[in-house]
Amino acid sequence: MPTIAHLRKGEKATIDDFEVEEIPLKLLEMGCLPGNSVELIQIAPFGDPLYLNINGAYVSIRVETAQKIKIDRIQNPES
Amino acid sequence: MTAKQILNVALIGNPNTGKTSVFNQLTGLNQQVGNYPGITVEKKMGFCKLPYNFKANILDLPGTYSLNASSIDENVVIEMLLNKNDHLYPDVVLLVTDVENLKRNLLLFTQIKDLELPTILVINMADRMKSKGISLDIAFLEDQLKTKIALVSSRKGHGIEALKELIVNYKSLSTEPCLNASSIDPVYFDSLRKTFPNQLLYKLWLVITQDVNFLNLERNEIRSRHTRSHADLKRLQQKETIKRYQFINDVLKQGQTIDREKATDFRSRLDRVLTHRFWGYVIFFMILAVIFQSIFNWSKIPMDFIDTTFANLSNSAAQNMPPGVLTNLISQGIIPGIGGILIFIPQIAFLFMFISILEESGYMSRVVFLMDKIMRRFGLSGKSVVPLISGTACAIPAIMATRNIENWKERLITILVTPFTTCSARLPVYAIIIALVIPDQYVFGIVNLQGLTLMLLYLVGFTMAVFAAYVLNKILKIQSKTYFVVEMPNYKLPLFKNVFINVVEKTKAFVFGAGKIILSISIILWFLASNGSGENFNQAEKIVFEQHREKPLSNEEFSNAVASQKLENSYIGQMGKTIEPLISPLGYDWKIGIAVISSFAAREVFVGTLATIYSVGDTDSEDTIKDKMKAETNDETGEKVFSFATGISLLLFYAFAMQCASTLAITKKETNSWKWPAVQLVLMSGLAYIIALTAYQLLK
Structure with missing residues (x-):
């Protein structure tokens, strides 16, 4: 199953699921919840961290956290 | 009028919502900055005159995303709201939100409402609504959120008078919660309610999930009777968060329309340059270079002036006063001593000004984003950049600024190495020695040798900080879970008033301390x-x-x-x-x-x-x-x-x-x-x- 870490720059997806224990509460409060949209805006130089738009909130998180958040329906920016 | 004439007003809100600008608009320079007893969290109080002879003590609480505290700064907010006996316990809460991030900001609002406090929803940066294509149905929102809304623009000073009117009429505010959060686990919350019938359910829930003191109610007592595993509690907190977002999404679907076409992409264009894999770093180092060059050049004249003035003062005191021990004490002890303090002011003020501009503009978060991977190789976090840069003003606020580094090992290393960065107390020492041993000459026509030496000293400090971090990272055996969540705020033109007040307050605190x-x-x-x-x-x-x-x-x-x-x-x-x-x-x-x-x-x-x-x-x-x-x-x-x-x-x-x-x-x-x-x-x-x-x- 793909995770946020699989997104390419500019791609959007829907957050599917994750293990609550592994995700900081702060991220949930920012709107990182199942069913919400996520867009990868920018990847930092050297590939980490990731700059995301989650449900309208702009946050950056490290790849190791992104790998724990499963997503579905990746959409291309053009489609 | 029989009501209380001096009200307690608390400002609460997410970071980056312009909460401090609202505070500055309400209080002007009538501010006092202190500490909460026993801890080093900054306590900002101010005084404000309201219509109809009312007055208010305004308390600017630390920024927080929710009432689930993850730092001592955030704990302050919860403890204040749970302690009815505190002399600053608010009569009314101003919950400050940013019109562009209303959805996320409302999470905290729904939590405050559950505490049944009179709450005014302050929607800040309202002047941006037009350019961002946002329109709000205020009547609908006020009805659904059971509150009064003040649309303000703290940058332009719009809406502040209307806000003051609302504060005075705080008694007419509803204290009813806007959703029923206990429905996430009815059985559990029912039993809680039965055990403590006189307590507010949400307060009990906060006491169970947070590390805060709760008056006469023993936390252990509540916990022992209603034990839940840590994982269970976190799952419930997630459910609670989802529940709240469902409510907020429903309300905003009807109460807010956003014309995406109009939302300009200024932000993304600027991000593309400022976080670029090459230009991002070039720009960052150029900004640092400009800062250090200008601190040295701009403060030179006022510093020389202070130096000469005090030498003359000392001299004229010695000549015009009758000779004796007292004259000697004044001319040789006190006057040079005061001169030695005042000579700092130009450099400290410029440094605090630059740091405050970088933070206000939203650029600091981009630096965190750019530097995280590199800093991690040395056992630091991207967030360590902020303390390391603030350390150029003073290590004390810088060490306090490490609190938002969630990983303990990264935080400890940052604390230990921050004093290597060149703080402003070193500047007068550097300045005088550089002036003595480095010639005041230019190379390549523009680079001043003395300025260059100063910049090299800053680099030496940073390099040693990073090198020490690398060594500590290898030596220290501390296992701690990493996590890193950084908000990337909108770019804003720094507000002169905010920068000015910040510079005045910080310089004052530093010089008097x-x-x-x-x-x-x-x-x-x-x-x-x-x-x-x-x-x-x-x-x-x-x-x-x-x-x-x-x-x-x-x-x-x-x-x-x-x-x-x-x-x-x-x-x-x-x-x-x-x-x-x-x-x-x-x-x-x-x-x-x-x-x-x-x-x-x-x-x-x-x-x-x-x-x-x-x-x-x-x-x-x-x-x-x-x-x-x-x-x-x-x-x-x-x-x-x-x-x-x-x-x-x-x-x-x-x-x-x-x-x-x-x-x-x-x-x-x-x-x-x-x-x-x-x-x-x-x-x-x-x-x-x-x-x-x-x-x-x-x-x-």
Whole structure:
């Protein structure tokens, strides 16, 4: 199953699921919840961290956290 | 009117919502910054006049994303809201939100509403609605959220008067919660309610999930009867968050429309450049270079002015007052001491100004994003960049700024290495030594050699901080879970008023805090330098007279010779002489030794100490401290005391040595152990000695 870490720059997806224990509460409060949209805006130089738009909130998180958040329906920016 | 005339108003909101701008608009310069008792969280209070003769004490609580606290700053918010007996317990809460992030900001709003406090929803940055294509159905939102809404623009000062009207009429606000959060687990919450029928359900829930004190109710009692595993609680918190977002999404679907077409992509265009893999770093380093060059160049004139003014003042005090101990205390102890404090103000003010601009504009988060991967190689976090940059102003607020680093190991390493960055207390030391040993010349037409040296010293500090972090990362065996969540706020033009107030407050706090130490050390030094025991001190006139029996001196030469004979044999002269064997391999004489000793309480004392020492030696000259230092020669060799080698050795010593009692105290407070400040003191000062020794021996 793909995770946020699989997104390419500019791609959007829907957050599917994750293990609550592994995700900081702060991220949930920012709107990182199942069913919400996520867009990868920018990847930092050297590939980490990731700059995301989650449900309208702009946050950056490290790849190791992104790998724990499963997503579905990746959409291309053009489609 | 029988109602209370002075209201308690609390400002609560997410970071980056312009909460402090609203606070500044309400209170102006009627502010007091202090600390919460026992902890080092900044407590900002202000006073505000309201319509109909009402007045308000406004409390600006630390920014938080929710009532689930993950730091002591956030804990302050919860403890304040749970403690009805606190004399600042709010009569009304102003919940500040940013119109562009309403969805996320409303999460905290729904939590505050569950505490059944009268709450006004302040929607800030309303002036941006048009350009962002946002429109709001205020009547609908007020009805659904069971509140009153104030649309304000704290940048332009719009809506503040209307907000004041709402505050006065706080009694008409509904205190009903806007959703029923307990439906996430009805059985659990029902049993809670039955056990504590007199308590607010949401308060109980906060006590169970947070580490806060709760009045007379024993937390253990609540917990033991209603135990849940940690994982269970977190799952419930997630459910609670989802529940709240569902409510918010539903409300906003009807109450808010956003025309995406209109949302300009200024932000993304700027991000593309500022976080670019190459240009991002170039821009960052250029910004740093401009900051350091301008601090040195811009503060030069006011600093020279302060220096000269105090030299003249000291001189005229000595001439116009009747001679005696009091005059000496004033002209040689107090005036140079105060001058030694005031001379800081230009540099500190410029530094705080730049840091405040970088934070206000939203750029600091981009730097965190750019630097995280690189910093992690050294055991730091991207968030360590903020303390390391703030450390250029002062290590104390910088160490406090490490609190938002969630990973304990990364945070501890950041605390330990932050004092290596060049704080403003080192600046006067650097400035005077650079002016003495580095020529005031330009290379390539534009780069000033003195400015360049200063920038190199900053780089040396950063490099040592990063290198020390790398070593500590290898040595320290601490396992802690990493996580890293950084909000990327919108770019904003920094507001002059906010920057100005910030600069004034920070400079004031720094000057008065450090000022007390500097002034008292100056007076002690004056005493130690003008008193002594033994024949060499008490019989100074006689001894000098005997020495020059064959070739009598002029009056002026004679009194100078007596003064320096006295200084050399005063208490402080003896102290300096005692440590001379230890410091002469570094190129320092006993006078510099005295300055180094007194710097162990605080580095900035160095210049003041030298000022005092040289004033004691020579009272009736109008020379500035710099001129006096330049003229100093070694009695035996006749060479200049401040040679190039000694200058560089001193610069390096001050770059690395831990000479700040306040930093050690804050490290103890933040790490909760004496072990870490001890590590800082021994390692940093040892390193400084070895490096200064090596440099002097190579250069002399």
